[in-house]
Each structure stands twice: as C-alpha cells, then as structure tokens.
Amino acid sequence: MTARHKVILVGGIYHADAETLLRTKAGVLALDRPAAAEIAAALSDAHGAIVRYPHRIDAAVLAGAQKLAVVASSGRGTDSIDVAACTARGVAVVNNPGLGTIPVSEHAIAMMLALSRRLIRSGQLLRAGGAWNHRTGLDVRDVNGRTLGIVGLGLIGSEMARKCIAAFGMNVLAYDPHVPAAKAEALGATMLGDLGELLERADVVSIHAELNEGSRGMIGEAQLRRMQPHAFLINTARGKVVQQRALERALTEGWIAGAALDVFEDEPLAEPSPLWDLDNLILTPHVAGLSGDALRELAHSAVSQVLQALSGERPKNLVNPAAWNAAVARITRAA
DSSP: OOTTOEEEEETOOSOHHHHHHHHHHSEEEEESSOOHHHHHHHHTTOSEEEEOTTOOBOHHHHTTOTTOOEEEESSSOOTTBOHHHHHHTTOEEEOOTTTTHHHHHHHHHHHHHHHHTTHHHHHHHHHHSOGGGSGGGSOOOOOTTOEEEEEOOSHHHHHHHHHHHHHHOOEEEEEOTTSOHHHHHHHTOEEOSOHHHHHHHOSEEEEOOOOSTTTTTOBSHHHHTTSOTTOEEEEOSOGGGBOHHHHHHHHHHTSSSEEEESOOSSSSOOSSOGGGGOTTEEEOOSOTTOOHHHHHHHHHHHHHHHHHHHTTOOOTTBSOGGGHHHHHHHHHHHO
8 A cells, every 4th residue: 555545534434543543544535524526526536435324425426436446334334335336347345244233232122121111201201290190001011021023134133132032031033034044043033934924923123134125115004004003113224124104104193102213214314303203203313333332343444444455455344346356456556
C-alpha cells in the first residue's frame, strides 16, 4: 500500500480508534451525511471506501470511480452496497460477520421481556398516577416455557435460540429454508418447513433473516393474521422484511398483542411517524448491534480489511470473490 491510497468514510465510522489507525496508513476523507452526488465526487479518485447504512454505494455513484478497489460495509449487512455493480466493475466488497451476534441477540431478548412484562405500559401508568389500582390488569406474561419462533437461523438467530432455551426453557421453532434441520436440532430447536405454521404456533416471533429477494416483505397482512392474538413480533434484522403498514394495522386492530422494532422500511424513521402513536409498539433507532464493544470491533474489522485489500492481501470476509483479481490489478496500477 502506498501513501497515495485514499479511503472515503461514507457516513463516518463506528469508533475513533479505528479511524485513527486508518489515517496513519492512508489518506482519509470523512463524509458525515453526504448526498449521492457528494459520494460520487469523493469516489472519483478514491481507492477504498467504508460505507455506513443507510448511505448507499450503488451503480450510479460507482460510475466515475475508476480507481476504487475495495468497499467495506460498516457492519455485517451489505444492503448499503450494490454488490453486483461492484463485482461488474471489479471492486472487492467486504463485510464484518459475527460481531453483532451477542448485542443483537441480547437486544431482541430485552425487547421480548419488555413486551411480555408490559414495562412500557407500567411506566406510563405510574407516571400518570393511579398505577397501584391497575397492577393486575396489565396482562403480564411469563416467557418461561413459552414458544419462540425464530425466522432466520444464522449466527444471531442461533444465539437467540441458545439463550432462550438455556435461560427460559422456551420451546424454540425455527424457519430458514437455507439452513439444514440438523442445525436446529443441535441447538435443541425444531426446524419447520412452513413459515405459516411457525407463526400460528409461536407466542413470540423474532425476525433474524437476511434481506434478500426471498425475505423482502415476507411478513405482511396474511402472515400477521396467522399469528395468535396474544403473540408478539420482534424485528432486529432489516426493516423491509416486515411490511410496515400491515404491522400498523395488526397492532391497531388487535391481530397481535404487540411488537418491537429496531429496524424500519425506510431509515431514518420519519419524524413524526404513525408508529409513535401505537402504545403496544416498542421502538429503538437501529441500535441493537451497537454496543460499545461491538462498535469498536466492527470499526477495526472494516479498517483492517480495507488496509489488507489495498496491500494486495485477500481480506478474510470477501463477499464477491469473482471481483478479487480485478481489484488486485487496480491496486497494483495505483502502487
């Protein structure tokens, strides 16, 4: 890698230590809240980039990026990067899997407990006065021994299953057409081949699916109507897996008892949002994976892989191996 290498931070980076390290190795331009035109202009002479959701590196901003060799996501997901467009242009894409497993699973469990114990409603009653007269009318439910349905049995879904079986003795059902049933069985869970059956049987449904053409909008009106009236829905995966308008109706009309969302169809969430008025909905601003430990690890993973790539060393988490040879050729020309 040479001092001529330039790396763009699109939307910033999760930890200052990692940015400091990057600045010792390359020229760095940090874009705080850039428009697409600003991203495109910055990439015109850049060799690497790290992009933070919800900003996008797509075909349009790549059009003039003649020197770009590597793009890293700030987290595990690559929905902020047009991987196909990068591959077509010979740009390597890297991500950072595994680092959100603990914080996201803990966040989902916190949401499950907050919903089942009616923590938000209890606090509202207490602040409004007269809470002591309503203590038995909150419909508080134990999670111990209940049925948890996990949609997406990857690293985070598997950790969610492990924790809930060990801590609460929950009966865990899973749905993931990309995972063998043996993986669920090894966790003590049951793999179902039909999403509808999981929705009908679960007391709590927790979404951990990746966003792809198969999962986009997979939870809509038909699916929500199959859930039990006392059931809860939790989404800490990607907002576009759940059809938001359908969920609003489900919560307003009582198809389900409550929900908790850390992710939304469009981010950042509009202010004000119709979701604000739903008192059976818990909202957090896409922070499930952003514990202090995870932020540092994610930032260092992204930086180290970009530096690896710019040195001609194949990164550990290369998403599009087909682009690697072309990326190396571009790096070699820049040296």
